[in-house]
Amino acid sequence: MAVYTQVSDAQLAAFLGQYDIGRLVSCKGIAEGVENSNFLLQTEQGMFILTLYEKRVAAHDLPFFIGLMDHLAHKGFVCPLPVRMKNGDALGELSGRPAAIVTFLEGMGVKEPSADHCRMAGETLARLHLAGEEFAIRRKNALDPSGWRPLAQNAGARADAVEPGLAALIADEMAFHDAHWPTDLPTGVIHADFFKDNVFFLNDALSGVIDFYFACNDMFAYDLAITVNAWCFDGALRFESDKAKAMIEGYQSVRMLGDAEKLAFGTLCRGAALRFLLTRLNDWLDVPTGALVMPHDPKEFSERLRFFRDNSIDRLMGLV
Amino acid sequence: MAVYTQVSDAQLAAFLGQYDIGRLVSCKGIAEGVENSNFLLQTEQGMFILTLYEKRVAAHDLPFFIGLMDHLAHKGFVCPLPVRMKNGDALGELSGRPAAIVTFLEGMGVKEPSADHCRMAGETLARLHLAGEEFAIRRKNALDPSGWRPLAQNAGARADAVEPGLAALIADEMAFHDAHWPTDLPTGVIHADFFKDNVFFLNDALSGVIDFYFACNDMFAYDLAITVNAWCFDGALRFESDKAKAMIEGYQSVRMLGDAEKLAFGTLCRGAALRFLLTRLNDWLDVPTGALVMPHDPKEFSERLRFFRDNSIDRLMGLV
Structure with missing residues (x-):
């Protein structure tokens, strides 16, 4: 659970301006994932997850991770779909960190599975x-x-x-x-x-x-x-x-x-x-x-x- | 930012069963508030905040805090409205902690106010x-x-x-x-x-x-x-x-x-x-x-x- 990197209002606004996902309604840091900073974004178009990749994730691995989610989602596997910016990129930069927005998945983990x-x-x-x-x-x-x-x-x-x-x-x-x-x-x-x-x-x-x-x-x-x-x-x-x-x-x-x-x-x-x-x-x-x-x-x-x-x-x- | 208390699936289901807010769609721990554990709940009826009150908040103060939000919201002041259970109570217990659900407020804090x-x-x-x-x-x-x-x-x-x-x-x-x-x-x-x-x-x-x-x-x-x-x-x-x-x-x-x-x-x-x-x-x-x-x-x-x-x-x- 973590938010390691703080994002300024201006930085967030500039970053979201690169996307076509509507105006921001709320943004909450979420206590999920131990490696990265994650935020739940609510926009006029729905809910999304914004991830800032922290130091423990190697930047050169990000095209693999982002590309894999994209590949799997297009194969019909239910996973977050990276949202592309207006310029077609799925990976940007925010507060000095590589950053991406993916679609929000409904549902929850079970702690005591049957x-x-x-x-x-x-x-x-x-x-x-x-x-x-x-x-x-x-x-x-x-x-x-x-x-x-x-x-x-x-x-x-x-x-x-x-x-x-x-x-x-x-x-x-x-x-x-x-x-x-x-x-x-x-x-x-x-x-x-x-x-x-x-x-x-x-x-x-x-x-x-x-x-x-x-x-x-x-x-x-x-x-x-x-x-x-x-x-x-x-x-x-x-x-x-x-x-x-x-x-x-x-x-x-x-x-x-x-x-x-x-x-x-x-x-x-x-x-x-x-x-x-x-x-x-x-x-x-x-x-x-x-x-x-x-x-x-x-x-x-x-x-x-x-x-x-x-x-x-x-x-x-x-x-x- | 914090989730101090873990909630089991069964405990959460039993707790939510006391409310009339629809089926749970997602539940995410949020990195907000330093005193309590907060979760963003999405149900069929919308979004809510679930708070588990941790030790630094005195249980005997909770009727003041919950009652105040209720009072202010009914006066037209825009703040979270405590959601009442089917039995009329706005304060329950979850994972051994006092707990309440309040309505979700859209919007975000500004870090650099004008x-x-x-x-x-x-x-x-x-x-x-x-x-x-x-x-x-x-x-x-x-x-x-x-x-x-x-x-x-x-x-x-x-x-x-x-x-x-x-x-x-x-x-x-x-x-x-x-x-x-x-x-x-x-x-x-x-x-x-x-x-x-x-x-x-x-x-x-x-x-x-x-x-x-x-x-x-x-x-x-x-x-x-x-x-x-x-x-x-x-x-x-x-x-x-x-x-x-x-x-x-x-x-x-x-x-x-x-x-x-x-x-x-x-x-x-x-x-x-x-x-x-x-x-x-x-x-x-x-x-x-x-x-x-x-x-x-x-x-x-x-x-x-x-x-x-x-x-x-x-x-x-x-x-x-």
């Missing part, structure tokens, strides 16, 4: 994977195993202050993935952050997906593994196999997993847990300067990681 | 003072001079770490107000926080006033002095006499200031600067636990205080 919600999330994730085919720009996953290493090194022994034994767990897990991380699975555009707050429902139907700022090219099945991590544990961090089953069934109703993906799924779930453990641990140990968010507890993902180390999810799910 | 904006602000402040007559509930100003003393004591010598000489300035100013704070001026309901972000404009007309959570019974002219402090200095903290003149003229076009109010106005401006200096200084020195806002710089008000000590605003404005 198996049905998980099924719809799985279906929609697979649709995203198919809709992303033919998208021309490519972006490497900055948080693949090679991106985990500096995070693991930066935390180092300090991890044990968060949770005794955590440093050894991370070191062991890094070694495991050095040996076992799959390299031959089907890849394409993945969301990479398909968490519950990024998937909206309205009247119990899935109404759209937001926040493509971790999207990249990587393994489809890894995206599903991230999503199982995010949706299929209860508040006490107990794995909920009915939800995971429903999610995987939903996914496969749109895109079948191949044998190699099924076989690797346990490893991918461990990797996904490790990836979020590492970023949370680093934010926890070194709270970013000026952060206006409470850091997430890294233990939520060390617990998940331990679960996936101790349990063979591919067998649990009947995948192998 | 003299015309200041004139409208002055007019509207006077209208608020008149509309508050006959409001039955009373609330003492917790931040009057007797409320400043513990803040001054808590800061103590630490103030000098923020700005050399600040501790002596505060001590001297406290002694001045002990001797000179007026006690015989006209009183009534005041807003007490009529800052630029709490006064909305739409297409250059004043569209409404929000955030009544410092409102109380105190001197009308003190409310105007707070407002001059908030609106009539530029970004470099230079006093803008044209804006102050327009504001006071606007105020007097609705409610004339008496001679005693004019004579005391310089003292009231000093007191207003001191009041915001003290609260900001305390938040700066002792950042409240779990705060999700960057503390405001107390120097913005020590500068104003020095201006009002060095310049006779009542003469500057032609009041005496």
